[in-house]
Amino acid sequence: MIFSTTVICTATTSMLFDIPRLNPLGGIPQDSNIAETVSDDFQTFYYDQTLDHFNYWSESYTTFRQRYVINSKYWGGANRSAPILVYLGAEAPLDGALTRIGFLNENAVHFKALLLYIEHRYYGNSIPIGSIYERTDLGYFNSAQAIADYAEIIIYLKKQLQAQYSPVIVIGGSYGGMLASWFRLKYPHVAIGALASSAPILYFEDITPQDGYYSIVTKDFREASETCYQTIKTSWSVIDEVASQPDGLSILSKTFKTCNALSRSSELKSYLKLMYASAAQYNSPPRYPVTIVCGGIDGSAPPKTDILDKVFAGVVAYYGNRGCYVNAPQQISESETTVGWRWQRCSEMVIPIGITKNTMFQPSPFSLSDFNDWCKSIYGVPPRPRWVTTYYGGHDIKLTLHRFGSNIIFSNGLRDPYSSGGVLDNISPSIIALNTVNGSHCLDILPSKQSDPEWLIMQRKVEIKIIKRWITQYYFYLDSLFQAIN
């Protein structure tokens, strides 16, 4: 929506750096069968938010309307200092979160919790008005400003509700999970604990090997099917070989039923790479998209089928029967989410995902200088790839958080490629890693289903138990302080 002018020209270059978004929700549309009706218990409000929390010149006093939503149906009330569960919005409009973040809806009654959802600045309905088309306005669009927004709204709301002593737990998934853990570290006086689901806070600079992401995609496919993995691994050179023949691109276009003639073989390869990545990232029960893709690849009879036919059968298995594939006509414009997240990646969220070896993909190392050039060509300024680790840390995290901080759960599904940049070991007795071997991206905070496997049910149970312990400890200490005063 807002940044659409910058999009079209860079769409092809950007494929170089495409990766499934950091988002709790994703995968193929038919994956989701969740009722989308938002109940009347959710009330929408707007807060006049400060544009720039870290500057004092007149423009920084500009405010914008930031959306937040409250569900107080189950709240035990301010008198009882009943808890507040806060969903920290990520790179998407808030609407989806109201029904899709099951962790809040399902636990409100047990915690007697107020539910608060806050939209991230520059997404959904929380976009500063005024000079929005001017490049300078984007400067305010970053994580430090976003978590400062959250702090202001939570403090404001607790005051409004006279709920000064209600403990706040912040919850987020993926990029929102990073925000949740950073929020707990930076604003311990606002939130007593954080649940950071699938938050790859260590995928910055040189902390995580750049291969991390695609190594796990590869592992997921190999575990699903050795033959499927082999087929995919071989397919790239086959595509290159066909492409190099006279008329090769039109053969590929025909084989993959592309919506438009392929202009380059990389167009096809990027599409496939992104499909495998997406299947792995959102490889959730009961459908398990990786299994579905491999079912297509392995299952295409007769046994002697051409390798590209097999790969195409995987595409069809994943996306279902469509008129055409690969380069479907673009939407009128990319969603604000896609465009907003591109800006965030081109400013501070420089997650250096690349491929050097040991995957089923062709090598494609992450080049910071190419990335810089790409970002500069769009926005005129280069990213600051070292800022996240300067502001939030990440290197030697066990050492630096030893005896510092508390009450954070880092939950990960180890089949999620982003888990490679996640916190997978306990940092301390109260900064805890909760992994599931078969889990994928953000499963724990999504609505529970009848079909949920035991390990997922258990992961959620442990999370709830830990959060309950934080709250109990908090109340206990609160009482002891009051008794000391009186």
Added chain:
Amino acid sequence: MIFSTTVICTATTSMLFDIPRLNPLGGIPQDSNIAETVSDDFQTFYYDQTLDHFNYWSESYTTFRQRYVINSKYWGGANRSAPILVYLGAEAPLDGALTRIGFLNENAVHFKALLLYIEHRYYGNSIPIGSIYERTDLGYFNSAQAIADYAEIIIYLKKQLQAQYSPVIVIGGSYGGMLASWFRLKYPHVAIGALASSAPILYFEDITPQDGYYSIVTKDFREASETCYQTIKTSWSVIDEVASQPDGLSILSKTFKTCNALSRSSELKSYLKLMYASAAQYNSPPRYPVTIVCGGIDGSAPPKTDILDKVFAGVVAYYGNRGCYVNAPQQISESETTVGWRWQRCSEMVIPIGITKNTMFQPSPFSLSDFNDWCKSIYGVPPRPRWVTTYYGGHDIKLTLHRFGSNIIFSNGLRDPYSSGGVLDNISPSIIALNTVNGSHCLDILPSKQSDPEWLIMQRKVEIKIIKRWITQYYFYLDSLFQAIN
């Protein structure tokens, strides 16, 4: 220097809000007998610092040269991961700190520490060039940007020195002490501990009663001498009475040997109030300025001397024999320090010091709206009085930092009026308050003297012991992590 254009017109109004600066050093000039020669072991460097850490538009990429100074004479070296003691510059040029912050110089050899001093942005030699006369430039001048500067420089320097595992301890006094404690809380991955001397981090919003500061000034005088206290307490109405007479101001001018004729009695009263405050804040051994002022007030013979003569005798005792007093001709322009700190107070450092009752002064409640008006008249924008508590916390600090954070020493002298806004009780086993009953402002980090009393020697000893323990614990944990890896 840089803001001088704004100063002249507001000099009188500003008296309303004048208070001794938050600074380790102060009091009467002759108080200091410390050699000022900086040894050759101190080397000066400049870092190209980012103007705006929290924004990504092109202007924020502007850099300025930020001064830092290193003394590596006693350093045990990177190979041994020997410690780094970092002085966080406050609202003054760095030069004074190199000799006056004895805590670093005196302990370097025992800790085998590298000494690093970093100048605060917009003071001394660390002032952004370019559009400095434009109002917009001041926006970048705040504490969050300043501690981000410190993080960048420390991370950069450790990399340069290949001293990745050298533990960093940050040290600061007064405003710099606030920065030190906030730095430890916000950047635990950069500093393993902080010594925050005389840091009134709780003197914001409604956390500390506004009377706190002047209550302690009063207590100091009353403890020094009941008659002195009574004289001062009575003097204000006497001044008012004289001033209300025809020709009263010239009588006052004569009594107080003012350099220029008094235009209002408040000119005299502000001068006295600030003198008493300064004497109390910097009431350090062996001279104890409060005792000196009271010596003047009590000692002026014969016993029936007029009350204003007594007060004037206090002035002479404090300032020594001068040609004239009270409204000496202004310096050519106010120092950048004074002017810079005025901006900081008018943006985020809104310390609401006022007088409502129970002091030896006339009531003069802090009025946020008057303060707002004053700041707006100078800078065009109002302060944000709630931002410090939003970003750094402060309310219910025991509750909010329970089981969160570690390794901070809050040291205070209880005769220091700013101690009223300090952390005077332990927050946790490793966030510790170290108070001295007779201490004044920042004594512990100043150079030790032969004449130092036992309680001051002890305070420093305990600080060193605690910091040594932090470092030992750090090395122990570092070793255990390495062993776990190897």
